Amino acid sequence: MNKNITMRDIALKMGVSSVTVSKALNDKDGVSDELKEKIKLAAWEMGYRINSVAKSMREGLTYNVGVIIPERFTDTTQTFYLRLYQEIAVALQQHNYYGILHILSRQDEAQLNLPRIYHEQKVDGFIMLGQVSKEYIEIIEQIEQPKMFLDFYDEHSDIDAIITDNFYGAYELTNSLIRQGHRDIAYVGNLYSTSSIQDRFLGYYKSLLEHRLELKPQWIVSDRDEQGTFLELELPDPMPSAFVCNCDQVAHLLLQKLQAKGYSVPADCSVVGFDNDIYATLSEPHLTTVEVDIHQMAFTAVQSMIKKIRSPETRFGRVLVQGKIIYRNSVQSLL
Amino acid sequence: MNKNITMRDIALKMGVSSVTVSKALNDKDGVSDELKEKIKLAAWEMGYRINSVAKSMREGLTYNVGVIIPERFTDTTQTFYLRLYQEIAVALQQHNYYGILHILSRQDEAQLNLPRIYHEQKVDGFIMLGQVSKEYIEIIEQIEQPKMFLDFYDEHSDIDAIITDNFYGAYELTNSLIRQGHRDIAYVGNLYSTSSIQDRFLGYYKSLLEHRLELKPQWIVSDRDEQGTFLELELPDPMPSAFVCNCDQVAHLLLQKLQAKGYSVPADCSVVGFDNDIYATLSEPHLTTVEVDIHQMAFTAVQSMIKKIRSPETRFGRVLVQGKIIYRNSVQSLL
DNA sequence: CTGAAAGCGCTTACAG
DNA sequence: CTGAAAGCGCTTACAG
CATH class of the missing domain: 3.40.50.2300 (Response regulator)
Incomplete structure (x- = not known):
């Protein structure tokens, strides 16, 4: 069976240390270009895949962003938030990040329960997608990790918000x-x-x-x-x-x-x-x-979130994303 | 600043070892009920949140399932897969698992590139949602982790599939x-x-x-x-x-x-x-x-996937989920 | 009932 | 240019 290959295995095979392997695969300084290439080739041949969990543990980052959508906004006829989520997932991908979708049940919303991704430290930040109650907003404010509202804002809260204009x-x-x-x-x-x-x-x-x-x-x-x-x-x-x-x-x-x-x-x-x-x-x-502009909203949100993860003090305030009028046939000119 | 609390911090405060804290919080044997309660209380008071990354690293499980949807199936007018994904996310939540959505770009599909969640070992298993080419199916077959097809199957492949009847x-x-x-x-x-x-x-x-x-x-x-x-x-x-x-x-x-x-x-x-x-x-x-029956499909898929993660040899073959005729007004009786 | 030790797989800081 | 050591925060297996 293809037992998972680790940097150690590559190191053993190449007769170097795993430090050197790590440096080579991450294109860091301190390894000759020649050795680097050899190590990369060996890694590829051995079917090496990095263990992101170990990397996360070491770095203290999960590379996940939690997206919370209240269940109320997800019935069959409402697909706006799901499409926005999809765009967010794509945008995150491009930044080597991943989205974890949490549907906030009516019950958890009413009882002011934070999602499990919070309690398990599964994510580096939270995007709250869709308006929740004042009480729930207060709960979110207590989260000490980066967080933002998407498609709504709260006048009393200074949490960053991305909204359509x-x-x-x-x-x-x-x-x-x-x-x-x-x-x-x-x-x-x-x-x-x-x-x-x-x-x-x-x-x-x-x-x-x-x-x-x-x-x-x-x-x-x-x-x-x-x-x-x-x-x-x-x-x-x-x-x-x-x-x-x-x-x-x-x-x-x-x-x-x-x-x-x-x-x-x-x-x-x-x-x-x-x-x-x-x-x-x-x-x-x-x-x-x-x-x-769903695409733009998602990209702006993701970009801001990643900046906030990198430098937690970053503040954006309320970001407006411009919409665009589409003229069709439901209006009669009275002139 | 609320520096992250670890089991070690609780142990120090309670004058016990972190092993005992771990056992207490996980309700394992080997700690008196009295001490267990004290430790749980202290954990709660200190705002302890488990570090799922450390747990994952130790156990060799990410508790994530990757859901791959080809970009082709995600344009504005097609929301079926997104709704299915939403149900999957909810079902996973109930099993203490999380979904990571990967939109497979047309390019990656054509070039037979597996998603990064594969290369980074971000997930314990894969649900391929929506039909891909024969060539891409062959690539998926090489994944040594649990995997299944959802809403399609391939006659030549013996990968488990959940499909509507x-x-x-x-x-x-x-x-x-x-x-x-x-x-x-x-x-x-x-x-x-x-x-x-x-x-x-x-x-x-x-x-x-x-x-x-x-x-x-x-x-x-x-x-x-x-x-x-x-x-x-x-x-x-x-x-x-x-x-x-x-x-x-x-x-x-x-x-x-x-x-x-x-x-x-x-x-x-x-x-x-x-x-x-x-x-x-x-x-x-x-x-x-x-x-x-989107709900049933998602639940069946998640249940099967989790069984496969727990015992990788488990096979289901092709599971049919029954649909239901909804009678409305688009049919005229000719009798 | 309780704890010391080991180890999961990385990466950083430091020594050579 | 290369590597030994340490540590991220858990849990398991074992010893007491």
Whole structure:
């Protein structure tokens, strides 16, 4: 059987010490180039694979990053975080790091239990992907290792956060509606549910303010309860000429509601979304929306995390990743 | 600073040896119950966290399982494998194991490079999630650690595989169409692309055979090239009364094609899919389909993998996980 | 019931 | 340019 080859085995075979083997394989100084090449060749021939556990033990680094996603955000219809996780995994790979995904169960979240990867020192840092409760944030703050929030932030916490630029995304999107003649514009989303829904709302509101348009209370349509469970949408009366939805999935639901009630989109009513996820192109008409740059978010997060692991004092604060408006066919020009 | 607490620190504080601390914290024999409790309390008070790297080094186990997904299967529209990965991560968690996701780039797949988690001995076993080329399978066979295929198998390889019961799923689904009076039934899928498309086809064919229905060549409609890239679907002429699609995504595409050409589904033509993924309920009408039991597949895979890690000689062969037909509105009874 | 010793496979700091 | 020694933090096997 191919018993695992160690540096010692190579050293024995080559008649050198394992120190020399280590130096040669790691391209460190102190070994002649000639010997280095010989050792590398022997290692390759013997099928040597480095034991990362021994390396980790010695260096005090696991080369793993924990990514925590609350179970609440992982049902069948929500794939955004999984795709973000995938990009994170790829980005980590490129830095010789590895991701360990931890799905935070509802129970552990409620009972404020940290994941086992924390208790077992399995990782060098934590990326919290998806908003958790204030109480859970306080628990995370006590972790003395590098940590960051991804796709949300907490105003009271100074933990680094990478977020999509929700505010300007919604602001620009609303501006574009106004440029096309819309004046009665509603917002769909529960303002008390997550910071991103809130920030998108504020971007929408800023656009209204700048154009001196009134924000009518009945034009804020709730879409979910504070736990994130979707509610039946209630159409405002009178109807606006356009809806800014906090996400594509809700825009998709709204579209179905509107069509069921006999409204034609965009002829009778325009709808825009946010995220450019699968719902944007599955909706009929396809949605004008803001594309979150998942790739960029993942890469920024990983890069920052690795910097923090290397120098734990590094602080980034709140990093905004710009989105991009994708124009499709769910908006009617009123001009 | 909270310098990491080790067993040694606890031992020093309690005036015992670190052996005793280890035994106490692991609930091993050889320490009085009284002392055990005292040590556990002290560990808790001191904020002790076990160093899993040291444990791993000592035991020769990483407690990680590598899950390899070819990049080809991870574009925006395909979330099946990511959801399966998520279930795997949860199942592993329950066994005190962790998953490391490796996205196998097209390049590494073509160049037959094994992932770095192999070369660094980062994991105790490998789950290959999604079909790879014959050549790559041969490379995987050379891995001397536990390994298994998930959601595909290779006839020439005796590597354990967990697959959904594609054959009987498609067989039952086709039977149900025939029971509803359909006689002219087409199949949509490239028979040379993956084993699951092939097996679903054969289940469909078995149903035809049993009912003495002819399999007309023009009723096999290709949906993708052998690399998996979707092709424009070509409707057969004459048209069948029903289509059995190899997956929901293709059923969704077919639906759009049919509707664009003026066919009404299911009035003019019935369509069934496979997978019960997001496309099944995003299609209009919602698709009658076979639900792949993702949860069960992941749990079976993880359980088998852990058995194999504990006793490397364990063989499972090909494990079939039963699917379940979900009846919706995309089929018209002709009776 | 308790502990001293050994060892897992590396790498760093130091000596030659 | 090369190597002996030490140590990362555990756990097992053995001795008392």
